[in-house]
Amino acid sequence: MTDTYDPDANSKGCYDLAIATMREKLESFPVVKIGDCTLYQGDCRELLPLLPRVDAVVTDPPYGIKQANGFGGFGGFGGMGSPIARRQYDGQWDDDRPAPSTFFAVLKAAPVHIVWGGNYFADMLPVGRKWLFWDKCQTMPTYSDGEMAWTSIDGVATKRIVYSNNGLMAREKGRVHPTQKPVEVIKWSIGHLPEPHNKTILDPFMGSGTTGVACVKLGRKFIGIELEPKYFDIACRRIEEAYKQPDLFIEAEKEKPPEQEVLL
Numbered sequence: 196m197t198d199t200y201d202p203d204a205n206s207k208g209c210y211d212l213a214i215a216t217m218r219e220k221l222e223s224f225p226v227v228k229i230g231d232c233t234l235y236q237g238d239c240r241e242l243l244p245l246l247p248r249v250d251a252v253v254t255d256p257p258y259g260i261k262q263a264n265g266f267g268g269f270g271g272f273g274g275m276g277s278p279i280a281r282r283q284y285d286g287q288w289d290d291d292r293p294a295p296s297t298f299f300a301v302l303k304a305a306p307v308h309i310v311w312g313g314n315y316f317a318d319m320l321p322v323g324r325k326w327l328f329w330d331k332c333q334t335m336p337t338y339s340d341g342e343m344a345w346t347s348i349d350g351v352a353t354k355r356i357v358y359s360n361n362g363l364m365a366r367e368k369g370r371v372h373p374t375q376k377p378v379e380v381i382k383w384s385i386g387h388l389p390e391p392h393n394k395t396i397l398d399p400f401m402g403s404g405t406t407g408v409a410c411v412k413l414g415r416k417f418i419g420i421e422l423e424p425k426y427f428d429i430a431c432r433r434i435e436e437a438y439k440q441p442d443l444f445i446e447a448e449k450e451k452p453p454e455q456e457v458l459l
């Protein structure tokens with residue numbers, strides 16, 4: 196019997212098998228497609244290696260400050276007592292920060308990135324020169340004045356958006372995720388992505404789907420991943436609702452842009 200080894204055919208066979216295995220694994224995750232948005236329910240550590248590269252990652256990973264426990268995360272209100280006022284949220288989703296290997300996979304997914312809460316992950320991210328700052332117009336002395344996003348965008352100017360986060364009780368009523376970002380803040384962040392890396396955007400820690408809603412409003416493609424089924428369902432509903440809003444793009448154009456300042 197003459198059985199000749201063909202290295203080209205062998206490597207093609209291995210490649211085809213690897214692709215088929217990855218496709219099968221990807222298809223095993225619950226997925227919902229709404230317009231230009233593809234939403235996966237599952238662990239981004241498993242899903243990221245199975246997805247194609249995108250233009251940009253815009254995300255807001257768990258900070259590991261135990262937000263699910265309300266004010267109790269750092270030992271209570273101002274570090275002095277038990278949780279009060281703020282709602283308790285289900286799940287252990289904010290008990291730990293993502294591991295360095297997860298950030299490695301997140302960075303590999305795209306050439307450009309915006310990571311909210313970047314100051315919590317500075318030890319795991321490359322040096323970033325252009326940071327974004329959301330000034331919440333905070334009036335409570337024990338709260339943060341704002342939040343910071345690490346970016347891998349070229350340039351040195353740190354930018355600030357001023358967007359009120361006051362009215363705690365009213366905000367808590369309408370809020371469906373404990374660390375839900377305002378859509379306006381995420382739209383503003385996406386506006387900093389350089390051409391051509393701003394068409395298809397991935398959020399591997401989607402939460403209630405704010406990045407997806409911002410992408411719908413800006414006419415971008417979106418891929419979202421969320422671990423918790425409850426927040427995944429909320430994200431699907433919010434993105435569906437965003438598509439239903441009339442005159443989406445006209446409305447977005449008419450909106451007064453939030454105030455922005457150069458900090459550095």
Ligand SMILES: C[S@@+](CC[C@H](N)C(=O)[O-])C[C@H]1O[C@@H](n2cnc3c(N)ncnc32)[C@H](O)[C@@H]1O
Nearest residue numbers: 238239255257288372375376400402403405422
């Ligand atoms: C800080 S929240 C994002 C909130 C979001 N920006 C919003 O506006 O709703 C982080 C989310 O990441 C999810 N998460 C945590 N670990 C994950 C993982 N390994 N894969 C996918 N999602 C994860 C949590 O369930 C949580 O909803």
